[in-house]
Amino acid sequence: MKNPVFELKDIHFSYMPGGADVLAGLDLTLFEDERIAVTGPTGAGKTTLLQLMVGLLTPFSGTVNAFGRERVSEKDFREVRARTGFCFQNPDDQLFCATVLEDVAFGPLNLGKSRDEALAVSLETLDELGLENYENKVTYRLSGGEKRLVSLASVLSMRPDVLLLDEPSNGLDDYHSDKLIEILNSINKTIVIVSHNNAFNEKTCGNFLRLENGQAKPAISRGTGH
Amino acid sequence: MIFSDFSDRNSMVHSLDPRTRIVSCFIFACAVSQLSSFAALASALLLSLVLFIFSKITFREVSGRLLALNIFFLFFFLSLPFSGQGKDSVDIGWAIIDKEYFLNCCRALIRGNIILLLCISLINTVDILTFAQALSSIRFPSKLVHLMMFTIRYLDIVHCEYLQIKRAVIARGFVPHMDMHTYRTIAGMAASIMIKALDRAERVNAAMKCRCFDGKFYSVKKFALRRGDLFYISLSSLTVTIFIWGEFF
Numbered sequence: 413m414k415n416p417v418f419e420l421k422d423i424h425f426s427y428m429p430g431g432a433d434v435l436a437g438l439d440l441t442l443f444e445d446e447r448i449a450v451t452g453p454t455g456a457g458k459t460t461l462l463q464l465m466v467g468l469l470t471p472f473s474g475t476v477n478a479f480g481r482e483r484v485s486e487k488d489f490r491e492v493r494a495r496t497g498f499c500f501q502n503p504d505d506q507l508f509c510a511t512v513l514e515d516v517a518f519g520p521l522n523l524g525k526s527r528d529e530a531l532a533v534s535l536e537t538l539d540e541l542g543l544e545n546y547e548n549k550v551t552y553r554l555s556g557g558e559k560r561l562v563s564l565a566s567v568l569s570m571r572p573d574v575l576l577l578d579e580p581s582n583g584l585d586d587y588h589s590d591k592l593i594e595i596l597n598s599i600n601k602t603i604v605i606v607s608h609n610n611a612f613n614e615k616t617c618g619n620f621l622r623l624e625n626g627q628a629k630p631a632i633s634r635g636t637g638h
Numbered sequence: 639m640i641f642s643d644f645s646d647r648n649s650m651v652h653s654l655d656p657r658t659r660i661v662s663c664f665i666f667a668c669a670v671s672q673l674s675s676f677a678a679l680a681s682a683l684l685l686s687l688v689l690f691i692f693s694k695i696t697f698r699e700v701s702g703r704l705l706a707l708n709i710f711f712l713f714f715f716l717s718l719p720f721s722g723q724g725k726d727s728v729d730i731g732w733a734i735i736d737k738e739y740f741l742n743c744c745r746a747l748i749r750g751n752i753i754l755l756l757c758i759s760l761i762n763t764v765d766i767l768t769f770a771q772a773l774s775s776i777r778f779p780s781k782l783v784h785l786m787m788f789t790i791r792y793l794d795i796v797h798c799e800y801l802q803i804k805r806a807v808i809a810r811g812f813v814p815h816m817d818m819h820t821y822r823t824i825a826g827m828a829a830s831i832m833i834k835a836l837d838r839a840e841r842v843n844a845a846m847k848c849r850c851f852d853g854k855f856y857s858v859k860k861f862a863l864r865r866g867d868l869f870y871i872s873l874s875s876l877t878v879t880i881f882i883w884g885e886f887f
Contacts, residue, residue: 468844490850498848505841508791510767514858519849521856531858552794570849 415480417574417602418442418465423474424626425460434460435471436626442574447603449613451631452623458606459501461623462576465604466493479573494523497567501578503559512538512554512562513547519570530569537569541595557588564595574602581612644695644758645765651693655867656764656772662874663760667753669878678884679748685877686755693759700758707754711747718743766790771859784855792842796835803827 418440425435434457442448450458463469464476467489476483478492500506509515513534520530538546541561554562560580567575580596581589589612596603596616607613613620620631645652651659670682697704719740726737764772767790774783807823814820 463844466848468847490852493848494850496848498845500841500845500848502841504795505838506845508788508842508846510765510771517858518851518856521858522850522852522854527856527858527860530856552791567849 414444414446416441416443416477417479419475419477420461420465421475421477423464423471423476425457425464425469425471433626435464438474438623438627440621440628442602442604445600445602446619447617448605448619448621449617450604450606450621450623450628451608451610451613456623457626458623459578461628462498462578462604462606465576466496466498494570495572496574496576497570497572498576499564499567499578499580501582503556503563506563506566507551507559509551511547512543512549512551512565515551515562516547516566516569519566523570533571534565534569537565541565541568542591556583557585557591560584560588560592561595564592568599572601575599575604577603577605577607579607580605581607581609643765644693644699644762645768647694647763649692649694649763650866651689651759652763653866654870655861655863656768657776657861658863658867658871659760659764660769660772661776662871663756665878666756666760666874669881670749670752670756673749673881673885674745675885676745676748678881679745679752682752682881683748683755686752686759689759690755693763695758695762703754703758704751707750708747711743711750714743714746715740768859771857772861774855774857775859775861780855788842792835792838795838796831799834800827800831803830 419442420438420440423435423438423440424433426433434455438457438461440461450461452458460469464471465478467476467483467486479495481488483489483492507515509518513531516534516537517530520533521527525533535547538544541564543558543561543565546558546562551559551562560583564577564580575596577596580592584592593612593615596605603617605613605617621628622631666682666686670679673679673682719735720733721736721739728735728737761769767787770783770787770790773786774780804827807827812823814824
């Protein structure tokens, strides 16, 4: 039996105090090397779930265990974030540096790596994603697909144990979508993908969850949950 | 990107270290603002023209900026010389012109043009993000540098959002008139841009937290002084010294 990396128990969350619960008693266990695709209607709390896992949001009740410990404070979650790469739905929210290289090196530098180490790991990550010669490109001039790959590189360069991807196939053409699938299948990490794209989910994940009425249920048939 | 600059060229000025350009521009501007003799101002103007020509920017490209500055000074000329009651007044029939005020206007005009030319040739040749990094490497307050970096990065996105909203209202047949409906629509557009910008700021902050940002920026860019920089620094220090010497001693 593999170790659980994330264990969420009886999570309740709502954006407004007293408002309708987005998550109502959600339980989720993510094991090492597991790949889960989370689906569900819009507003079901898929992004909320990812944000709760890295402590960007705090649940009203329930516990979040990550990497073998209960995580409560901001300080606890800093360690979680260092080991969890979170790729946002919109790459423009994530990429803010002038050049691709600087953006990819931003995480490693924050983790205390020296300039040379950070540059080395960033160039290596760009190579792995087939983004050679992208290092001096200006981030805001990239196409949507390129931005997506660079934003993935910017979290992979932190060498995380777990990857959380929010709608990674959004706005990707077939070429970039296939490339992303190929990359995700080549890396050996625990992955949670939140996506509506069933074809994408089936090609990248082994387990499927459906968020409905604030709870996560195993999806019976792949992707759709019906 | 809505910012235009002249950073993507090859010239003697472009080959200087950005830090050298920024600091020298600042020092030159300070020195020029203290000059009052016309001989010194003329030589400073010549110097700024030389730098401008070396930076391979043409007058046509910056004519708009020069025009804006000089129109601003035109208002000085239209008001100040007529408002003095000094001893050196000259009666030109329909008005009395104060000579000292008029000369001050001329000095301000020359100083303004010199400083603008210096900024164009020395600062506008640094791309705006290198500019931010150069500032932080010369120990400029980091909060201001970050504010600038984010403004640059996200102003463009806010601009795109504005265009999106504009297209959306036009697509639904909106034509501005002088009526309540127009005012209400424009107010709604402005509010929506602001709310979107605020939302985005929160998401950007969250994304940075996810990459373990703790308030400190580390730059991967290295700046290095070369022989040309040292030459430029000694030459410009000499020039500034001569200017100040000529002015005050």
